[in-house]
Amino acid sequence: MPAYLDHAATTPMRPEAVAAMLPFLTDQFGNPSGSHAWSRAARQAIEEARDVVAACLGARPGEVVFTGSGTEADNLALFGVHAVRGGTVVCTAVEHHAVLHSVQALGGRVTGVDGAGTVDLDALSDALDDTVSVVSVMLANNEVGTVEPLDAVVAVVREGAPGAVLHTDAVQAFPWVDVAALAAGADLVAVAAHKFGGPKGVGALVVREGVKMAPLLHGGGQERDRRSGTHNVAGIVAMAAAMRATLEHRADTVARIGPLRDRLVDGLLAAVEGSVETGDRARKIAGNAHVSFDGVESEALLVLLDDVGVAASAGSACTSGAVEPSHVLEAMGVDRRRALGALRLSLGWPSTEADIELALKAVPEAVAQLRSA
């Protein structure tokens, strides 16, 4: 049995989500932007999904904007608000590229983190002033799993840049932590369905009432003029179903997966000499295991692991498929040699003990092979 340990990249769909979307891929194919029965059915499905998504994210239905991905939600947050307000945008150095590259494209400021990947609040405070219009701090990091102290961030932003809007990329956080509570102080919250058992190609952005933004996509004026384009009805319905299922099982999942992750990391640290865990486990989401192996190149390690059916990742893969040096590890001050030997094993709701057993066997063997060659 292979072991899929790359849930931070994407998760398999939850059966509830598959079941929820199927009717909208077959009989109920109507375009929600219309007036006949087919449209009404689709529209109702969208609005019911919106109610669910809003409830799961601690928002009101009117505050939920459906998008085509988490990346689009992040882009909409940054470019959408900046288009209306101008000013300076700020983010941390460990953001996902969807945020980081957007901030860089807007000529914004990037602030540092500590050795565990936690935002440096003093540095953030220093980066704030009256010109700042948007601040973006992720809720959980995609590479090392660190959960950012968003309450403290909110306080710093309200004091240092009272007029600024706070955006949080909660794409990695949703399967593991109570986003509704932790992101309650944020003005904008982005999620992506495929990270929690929904389909690819659908995401959502919470836009708290009163936050003004311009759309990225112009056209039919869907989503209250904030996101034109025919709704991905099946995807939206499935995202809502996946969200509901995730919330329903989240406490159990965290309680089961956390110890599995601990066994995996502790096992690897014990079995492989010259291995180091990245980040502070107490501050991580339950599914993230991140370990570096001295003297090993993760690019080669991934090939050997794939060969024995273990799906893992390293750094962030660029479009070509090559492993790129990790900007997250660099920002955390991890030295280059350790960064080159970094391996991310990310667990998800379907992960089992068997997956962990296989990884605990395969990773030390692969490391040994690479070190002996």
Add this chain to the structure above:
Amino acid sequence: MSGGVDSSMAAALLLEQGHDVVGATMRLWDGGPDTPGCCSVSEIEDARRVAQQLGIDHWVFNFMDDFEQRVVGPYVAGHATGETPNPCIECNRHVKFARFLRRAVQLGFDGIATGHHARVEPAGGRHRLRRGADSAKDQSYVLYVLGQHELARCQFPVGALTKAEVRRRATALGLRTADKPDSQEVCFVTAGGGREALLRERIPLRAGRVVDSAGALMGDVDAVELVTVGQRRGLGVASGARRYALAVDVASATVTIGRADELLVDEVALRDLTWVDAPVTGPVLAQCSAHAPAERATFDGAVVHFAIPRRRVARGQSVVLYDEIDDYVLGGGIAA
């Protein structure tokens, strides 16, 4: 697999021969999203698509660090001292048949294959490096840096075919790279605005004086670092008679020019000698650039003595020594 037809067909031939094959593409250079050429996303996609068509796995390895450190950096540094380095050879020496080969062995593979037009032939427990069957496409010149360790672990499956045959067979297999044009230039140089743009970005280019052999001022050039020994055009000389760059002295920003006959030399000293098998002295054929014919010469262990005087070899260029029937690579070195 570079995304070209030769390496695509090399993979296909290995499969036909019954090997376990995995495709690999080295990512060496980032010219930006819109640049064509090797290492661009579109080339890597072509390589991956061919691997999919062949039903083999495909991996992309990021060797940009080594490429910068071992190939691009020295290429620029060479120009800064008036040399004309061959970066393809340095890539073969330090990256393709070194880091990439090590990676393959580390992963448990017996060796690597590339789409070079050249042949490896076993001979009594040793390996010989032979010109490709298609003399017009032969690439053995850029492979002279391979020794026994590398040759024992390398195959060049298309080396036994003509280019036309490679294309015909790739077409027959329906490979999407079958009719792609051949790459001509240095990969990282085409990727930007040419050699000048690359160098201008990295080193200060200095205007220089152009003088004749007697020291008389004849003209000027915008950048002495861009002048290659033997070059005729672009020397800022109005004179009707043909004049060639005889020497480039970057330190004094001086290019010395002269007539074609002044360019002739009967020897070239080599550094960084490397041998396919054992060191060789005596009569050889010496090839002084990728596409020049090999010339009769004698090698004394340090200096190549040409039977017939030839235009001087620019410093930094590789001189590759072939056996007397002009078929097997013996070794070579860099013009000092």
